Amino acid sequence: MSALLNEALDGPRGPQSAPATRLQPMQLADVPEVLTIEREVYALPWSEGNFIDSMAAGYVAYVLRPVPSLREPKTPILGYFLAMKGFEEMHLLNISVAAAAQGQGLARQMLDALCRLCVEQNCPQLWLEVRLSNQRAREVYRRYGFREVGVRRGYYPVLQGPREDACLMSLAVPQ
Numbered sequence: 001m002s003a004l005l006n007e008a009l010d011g012p013r014g015p016q017s018a019p020a021t022r023l024q025p026m027q028l029a030d031v032p033e034v035l036t037i038e039r040e041v042y043a044l045p046w047s048e049g050n051f052i053d054s055m056a057a058g059y060v061a062y063v064l065r066p067v068p069s070l071r072e073p074k075t076p077i078l079g080y081f082l083a084m085k086g087f088e089e090m091h092l093l094n095i096s097v098a099a100a101a102q103g104q105g106l107a108r109q110m111l112d113a114l115c116r117l118c119v120e121q122n123c124p125q126l127w128l129e130v131r132l133s134n135q136r137a138r139e140v141y142r143r144y145g146f147r148e149v150g151v152r153r154g155y156y157p158v159l160q161g162p163r164e165d166a167c168l169m170s171l172a173v174p175q
Helices: 003-009 028-041 048-056 106-120 135-144
Strands: 021-025 060-066 079-086 089-097 125-131 147-156 164-172
Touching: 021 106, 028 048, 028 079, 028 089, 048 060, 048 079, 060 106, 079 106, 089 106, 106 125, 106 135, 125 135, 125 147, 135 147, 135 164
Parallel strands: 089 125
Antiparallel strands: 021 060, 060 079, 079 089, 125 164, 147 164
């Protein structure tokens, strides 16, 4: 992990209630715990194969954990993100925080780290899609500085009925 990215998440950031955290590259051994969170927070979660294929393709993949201690050397995953690097851009594919850990500023911590990674890798533009119905996530992204720049029609599967549109959002990452 790069020094800037490591520096971004060593120690507490955001609200006082947020635990001191550490970002680590996602490993295959993390996938079962990541899947538990994924299934907890999404009605239509990614599959195990989606995570494994993303890591095999070399996508950016990190997990966020509390800083380990002598009493608790193995700490639970609080959140994770995966992103795909393109030419002078990064595409955020998935970012999730465990339900019990939401509202503590952890998504912001991961976005901060991803933006630092964008700077290191000369990616001045960060893109993402989010369900039009996911107002909470859209508001988090807007507060962070993302702009809504378009709609991808029929982008997301649904349990019943027609596919759901995605809001395409973009952030100019200061270099």
